[in-house]
Every structure is written in C-alpha cells, then in structure tokens.
Amino acid sequence: MEEERKETVVDVTYDDASSEEGEVTADSVMPSRSRLGFSFSAYKMPQRNPKAFTTWETLLLGYQSLGVVYGDLGTSPLYVFSSIKLEEPTERDLLGILSIIFWTLTLMGLLKYVLIVLQADDHGEGGTFALYTLLRQHLNFKSEMVMSLKSLDSDSNLKFHSRRSSITSKAQKFLEESTIAQKFITYIVLLGTCMVIGDGALTPAISVLSAVQGIQSRSPTITQTHVVWMSVAILLVLFLFQRFGTSKVSFLFSPIMILWFGFTAVIGVYNIVRYYPPVLKAISPHYMFYFFADQKTYGWSLLGAIALCITGAEAMFADLGHFSKGAIQLAFCTTVYPSLILSYAGEASYLIKNPGQLSTTFYSSVPEPLFWPMFVISTLAAVVASQALISASFSIIRQSTALGCFPRVTMIHTSKNHEGQVYSPEVNYFLMIACILITVGFKGGAEIGNAFGVAVIWVMLITTFLITVVMIVVWQANIALALLFFSVFTIIEGVYMTSLLNKLEEGGWVPFAISAIFIVITLTWTYGRSKKAQYEAKNMIDRKNFEELMTSTRRVPGVCFFCTDLMNGIPPIVRHYTELIGSVRNVTVFVTVRTLPVRSVLPDERFNIGKLGQSGVYRCLVQFGYMDVHSMEGNEFAESVIAAFREAAEDEEEKKMLDAALQDGIVFVLGRVILRMTEKQGRFRQFVINNFYRFLQKNFRSNVATLKIPPGKHLQVGMLYEI
Secondary structure (H helix, E strand, O other): OOOOOOOOOOOOOOOOOOOOHHHOOHHHHOOOHHHHOOOHHHHOOOOOOOOOOOHHHHHHHHHHHHHHOOHHHHOHHHOHHHHOOOOOOOHHHHHHHHHHHHHHHHHHHHHHHHHHHHHOOEOOEOOHHHHHHHHHHHOOOOOOOOOOOOOOHHHHHOOOOOOOOOOOOHHHHHHHHOHHHHHHHHHHHHHHHHHHHHHHHHHHHHHHHHHHHHHHHOOOOOOHHHHHHHHHHHHHHHHHHHHHOHHHOHHHHHHHHHHHHHHHHHHHHHHHHHHOHHHHHHHOOHHHHHHHHHHOHHHHHOHHHHHHHHOOOHHHHHOHHHOOHHHHHHHHHHHHHHHHHHHHHHHHHHHHHOHHHHHHHHHHOOOHHHHHHHHHHHHHHHHHHHHHHHHHHHHHHHHHHHOOOOOOOOOEEOOOOOOOOEEOHHHHHHHHHHHHHHHHHOOOOHHHHHHHHHHHHHHHHHHHHHHHHHHHHOOOOOHHHHHHHHHHHHHHHHHHHHHHHOOHHHOOOHHHHHHHHHHHHHHHHHHHHHHHHHHHHHHOEOHHHHHHHHHHOEEEEEEEEEEOOOOOOEOOHHHHHHHHHOEEEEEEEEEEEEEEOOOOOOHHHOEEEEEOOOOOEEEEEEEEEOOOOOOOOOOHHHHHHHHHHHHOOOOHHHHHHHHHHHHOOEEEEEEEEEEEOOHHHOHHHHHHHHHHHHHHHHHOOOHHHHOOOOOOOEEEEEEEEEO
16 A cells, blocks of 8 residues: 555654654754754745735626536525425415525525635635634644644644634633544534535536426426436536536636526516515515414425525535635625525515416426526526536545545646646546436435435534634634524524434435445545554654664665655664665655645745754655645656755765765655554454455555656555554
C-alpha cells in the first residue's frame, strides 16, 4: 500500500526525548537561525483581508450565482404542491400550506442561511467541511480516529488560517478536553457530508422527473412508464456529459435561471390576479394554525412534502467559495426569494379555484400559450439544478480525500481558470447508477420526494448544530443568543424531520443507505490508517540506530525523496529499504505531505525544512490546504526543496553537495505497506483490516498518481505490518 498522509508532529531535531504532541512549539517545526541560517519569522505571513468587491463585481457575481447556487432551490415549485397528497383541499387548507411555505422560506432561507450561516465561512469557503476546518483552527482535537489533523504552533502564521482568540471560554475548554465531544462533532460532519452526496443522487432524479412529468398534462397517451424512461435518458446524457466539466456549459446556466425566475414570477402574478387576488393574506401565521386544526395529525404527515420548498438552500453556503457573500445575498433577496413567493402564491391561487389539479399543479397553472416554452425552460432548469449538486459531490469527495478520511479517487480538473471545478469518474458513475436505480425503482413516485426531503432536512439540522458551536467557540457570541438560534431552528427542522421519519419505509431510507456506504468506507479507511500510524510510531527507528544505519550504508550520487507519514521519526520501512537496495543517495530527504484544515497554503508557506544530524540527510514538511492540488510534477518540486536547503546551508561545501546531487538525478521512494491484523485483536477488527481495508487499498488510486510524481522517477518498497 502506498504511504498514506498521516499528520502527526514534526521534530526536526530528532531528539531522543520526544515531547508530548500537544507541547510542540514553532521552533520544533522550523529550525532556528543558528542551525539552518534563517529565522522562523521569515515564514510568518499576514492574515488574509477579505476582498472588497465593487458594486459592479457584486452584481455580476450575483447574476452568475443564479445559475450555480440557486438551481435546486429555484426549481422547487415544480414538485412541492404536486407532492402533497390531499383530497379535495379547501381554500383554508391551501392558504395554510402557502403560509407554511412562506415562513419556511423566510425563516430558514432568508434568516438562517442568508443572514447567519453565510457569515461562518472559512476564508471564503463554505459547506459542512468548511465549518469543521474552521472549528479545527480554533480547537485542539485530541481524537485521532477520524480526520487526524495535528495542529502545530506554526499553523496560525499561515495566511488562510484564522486567528484564535486569546480568551478561552468554558465551552472551548470542554470541547478541547472531551474526546467524546470531538468524535461526536466529527461523526456529525461525516454524516452531513454523506447526506449531501446522497442529495447529489436524489436531486437529478426528482428535478428531471418533475420537469418531464408535465408532458402528461398535455398528452394523455404518455404514461408514467414513458416519463420514467424519458427521465432516465436525460439523466444518462447529464452524467455522461460531466467529463467535459461545468465550465463548458456554465455560461448557459445563469440565462436559463433568469428565464426560469422571470417566467415563474410573471405566471405567478397572472394566476394571483386571475384566480384569487387576496392570496397573499396567507402571510399571516394564523392560517398555519387553521391548517393543523383542520387536518390534525394528517397535516403533520404532509410536512415532509412541504419541506421540499427549502431544498437547495444549503447550496448557498456550500457554493460560497465560488462567489462572495454579498453576491449570494443580493441574488436571493432581489430575485430568488420574491420569485419563489410569487410562484407559490400563484399556484395556491390556481388551486383554490381548481383543487382537483393538485397532482399536476405546476404545469396545470401555466397558461396554455406558455406551456411548451415553460416545458423546455423547466427541463433545462432541472438540469441546472442537478448539475450543481453533482459538482458539489465531486468537491466534497475531493476535500475528504485531501483531509485523509476517504480513499483516493481520480480527480480531473476541468477548468484552467477555476480550481474548484473538478470531475471524478468513479463518483460520477456511482451517482449515475444510484440516480437511475432510484428513478426506475420508485417509478417516479412520491418515495423520491420523501427520500429527498430526509436528506435535505438532515443536512440543515447538522448545519444548525455546527453553526451553534461556531457561534460559541469562534464568534464567542453570547451563550443565550447561540442557544436561542439552536432552539428555534432545531424545533422547526425537528418538526419537519419527525414528519419525514414517518416516511422511512416509503423512500426515506434511501439517503441513509447512501450515507451508510460512504461512512463505512470512511471509517474503515481512517481506522486502517490510524493502525498503520500507531505501528510506525511504535516501531520507528531511534536516533542512535538511524545514525548507525546511515553511516554503515553506502552513498551513491543523487537525491532521494523518501515519502513518509511520520513527522517525528523514521518509519521501519526505511531499514527495509536500505537492506534491499544496499545504498542511499548523497542527499536523502524524508518528505511528509501534510494537509491542513485551511483552504489553501501559499507557495511561500509550502515547505518547512530541517536537518537530521547526518550530513546530507534532511527533513521536509510539505503543506497543502484542502483545496490545493498535490503535485510533484517535473523538476519544480525537487528544485524548490533543494533551493530551500541551499538557502539554509551552513557553508559553501554543503551548497556544492546539494547542487551536485541535484544534477546527478532524483528518485522518489514510497512505501507499499500491507496491514495484517492478528486474531488476538478480535474477529471483527481482523475482518475490517484484512479484508475490507485491504480491498480499499487495492481498488482505489495510489498516492503515486495523486501526488503526480514524475514517471520513471519513483520506486515502491513493500513491507508487511503485523498489528
């Protein structure tokens, strides 16, 4: 197995008296001037100041966000009313449903996401992982089972690292001392991210199906089976087109959504004026009470369908990295929110006069001359909505892989201008198969809506919890305000969730099944990596034996970059390598690739270097953010590392040695470690490591491909670890 990246603690002095990991100082990461010729302060970077956008830039970004952020939320009028199963709805019922929709969009969309959640970005990045990495920058996590990200004193000097407050609250002390709380937060984050991936399979299914079903209202000969297979055809084209990248079609997204929002708003106004002008009186909350008084527990059971009106709100935060807060807020307040309110009000007005059309609300309420134009626009808008969630799934898997909690998959960058636009064939085909199975298996029925609602509300509940922790730890807000936020939105989302949990047997189990697949993979992967790291830490070569090994081994010309996960020692596979090869290069550099819980690491902050006592033996810590590309292509990496050592050289002789070694060629050595767990660890753990973890090792990408090491310049050394 290729060396996995495991973030522990750097000890460049290679001292026998190893310190506790929590006591590492900046000087143990970056050598002092007396040792290597330059000071640690040279690597201190100023904190990033938020970019100030001009009015024109904000307007332009707001326009672009309509096609990327709001596709899912904007197309919800396609299926909300039609998902509600209510025979002979009365005027009071429909006004009550509209009132619930209005206050859901206002409280959860406008108040929660637009005004509060968007403020919790990680230097411009949003989403569940951004909240987690933001917390990791302010809390020292002791739990290393999942997402092991060791904090070093030098991390706070990075440009994209948030500064910790000098005041430590009781809540912060509790979270730093409680491994149970840390594990709970981590597992909550994993569940949230896996639910978003499930959303990536459900959104295309429900969006495309809802758009295509409109043709049934004008062509009675078209059956539900025809609708399902037409949807499957569109979904196949959509997923197969992913390899070309969103940049190839993104220029069409915003105009499509502008047309969508414009047409639905105008049609909504038309329906209000024609069918029921006083419909906006439903803004009064008392209509909600009338609805539940009339429908009682059945009204509660319908909340799962009504919850679909807020689907896609999480994309406002997840896609924050591509836009600015102001742009997303502007687009929602000026276009999305009013358009949705008018669209739902228009549908309610139409249904008050035509209650029998509830199952085909959207297309039935479209005026006859506009049906076919709206059918085309609706189908295109559904594709836009699907695209946003599919792309988000690629980004989530990429971040998970970078943080070391998911096996490596193929990541192809589809745009030279936008770093965040990536494509993963493995993830794409998994989503495609899952989406088609959901579409065909449920035959376009209400079960898809139930599954979709469960995924969305769970993500929102998790976001509410994490934002509350951010309020207390990062923002240091008044505890009463944080609890008020938590209480209000947990109650609202909890009520929706109780309704949806009642639909578990009717499709609500799907997002949990998809999440379970990814969570099992994640936990198995991180467990195997943790056992490997424990073995290497326990069996690493001590200083005396290492010096004897390097002294007794023959030196040959060139530079060897030995990739290792250990940051405070030499792994046992090094001895195995020297016994097999019988020599080491004149310059040997032990390289550890470390992914930090920050969005990016600047090139000037990339390397932390040091000596390991022996002449020509060095340590290099290579740091990346979770949005950075890990690349060692060409000669740039080797030349950059040698240049850093050369700058820190103690004399001219050392500089000449480094120059000569670089000219003599380079080689990258990576360990291929196979874990084998003995029976004394228990049958279940033995099965996990010896079967499932090994399966993941064999079938996912190697770090040779991930790190983009120059072809023909790497050597793999295999070794068996019995644990």
